[in-house]
Amino acid sequence: MASKTRKKQQATQVDQAAGQPNGQVVQLQVPSKPIHFEQTFETYPAGAYTHEELGLSREDLLAIYRNMLLQRRFEERAAQMYGKQKIAGFLHLYIGEEAVSTGAAWSIKIGHDSVITAYRDHGIALALGMTANECMAELFGKIDGCSRGKGGSMHFFKAEKKFFGGHGIVGGHVPLGVGIAFAHKYKEDGGVCLTFFGDGAMGQGTVHESMNLAALYKLPVVFIIENNQYAMGTAVWRAFANTEFYRYAANYNMPGALVDGMDVFSVMKALRKYVALAREYQPSVLEVRTYRYRGHSMSDPAKYRTKEELEAKKKEDPIIRLKSYMLQHGLSTNEELDAIDADVKKEVQASVEFAEKSPLPPLESIYEDVYAQPDYPFLA
């Protein structure tokens, strides 16, 4: 280590050694009057932003549109393939939530900044530029899959995109996001970590430990709560005493905001601000309200909600919203957007063919990737 850096660190350490911040003597006192607590949380509602103020060109909009559509069509095909038993295990679809993944991916430097999420991970993978081929092949459990057929739907990873997965234990990956951010700060590489998790994870202690650690150590992380309103079949109001999740930010002395996740512009507007804050080592909590159209997984008929609720939400569809926006503003035509859809469908169809043709992993690969050590003596 350079001696200069050490001097700087030792200076910081002397401050800490005083026991209290800045060496003050802190006395715990109980004030005689009631305590009023106020906190402002920014909101990012749908329909409030234009492409101009986000600095997006027509080409950007078409790329964003195409990306959201790719996620939608990919998962529609994945659902079909699940029905044909080409895909096994759990398959959690993201359909309806595409503005969150695309808006987030368009707000970071992919490959420099980091991303980690839970098991509903196909959308963010495709948003980060992972190919439909490697994603579909993973769902098929084939060797050309992004995780070589070892992870499946819940465990997509891509090191070169700094995509740290795809995690199946609710809330279990959130401390990892904090650690990834810790490493960015330690290395002083300017990177931030977007840490996604669902509303259900708010019930896990790890999430609250993570928020405290991130705020305590001033780490470059943005916690993104994708509140799709149901943890499996349990509505948020049935599971949480306080369903206003953005408010938890205040408990950990972080800024928090509430974002409409059905509008990609709202997601981008919010993410840009809080990613910039994270680069200055100010973590934050964003509650992004969104909705999944399908059940929790393929076996879930979603009887815990009404058809009317689903139909109402579909009217806010993020892809239709962007399409209408472009048509209204003369930025595109139905013909052009239909052509994009046809192109996306072709790409997805090709990914199914790619996945079909890709070989199964060879049996001897079962012992690969367990340890970095090449000659680990496995028990027979």
Add this chain to the structure above:
Amino acid sequence: MAIMQFREAIRAAMIEEMERDERVFLIGEEVGQYDGAYKVSEGMLKRFGPKRVIDTPISEAGFAGLGIGAALNGLRPIVEFMTFNFSFVAFDQLVNNAAKIRYMSGGQFKIPIVFRGPNGAAGQLAATHSTSTESVYSYFPGLKVVAPSNPDDAKGLLKSAIRDDDPVIFLESELMYSMRGEVNEDPEYLIPLGKARIAREGEDVTIVAHSKSYWIALEVADRLAEEGYSAEVIDPRTIRPFDFDTVVQSIKKTNRCVIIDESNPFASVSSEVAFQVQQRAFDYLDAPVLRVTAKDTPAPYAKNLIEYYMPSADAAYEACKKVMYVD
């Protein structure tokens, strides 16, 4: 060579590796300002500063996961658990994230991290503070588990663990921290993981014992020697991967085996060693493999009960006599 306490040997290993590699850092409860709950990290905050010696709140799952995330993103953390009893609060982090992310990602990520701290019973601490965790963590493919018995091994093995690209569970002992011994001071002194040490050569019985139990084995070997029997004592040092070859070679010579393991008996290290021995050396055995373990109960508090609970030199001595068919 220098005479060092066990805790000093561990500290020396950490300091040398932190001097050698800037990516290595230490994080855990009371490791900094307090100088370590058991003074293992004494002076390290002063030496390296708060960027690299990091105090945490009491959030085992949080800071264990933080370490794993940092390892995924290019650092080489040492995570101290005040005791491994508290690692159970972080169990999901260790057995799902540290152990399995490399596999689930198809080998895209390595997780070079060491979780270290005291393990096992340390007197009258009662049940929740006395767990031997080696068989628990050894169950999980993806983890390596190390349990040294003396200061020199502790230093050489910890340095290897820190340089290893796989997650390592490094099990120490409160009762051994003050133990003194000769320690190799060479900064490149590395003991490979997965290699047992034949601590004493003998002909009549093989005793396999790690960590504190190793000292019971030596005591028993002394007692047997007084009676004219020679015991071969093997300290496996690493539990996962376990050096079964060295044990089997020894049994081919002695034809008898006793395992001393302070874990609870069910599905323990001793269970696996006994199984592997019968599979690999059945034709060489002249007696059933015996083991001496903690009782099949939680660890009690009362002095007489905890003494009764722990594997004793007397019981180990009796087991050796039994497999040699001498009474």
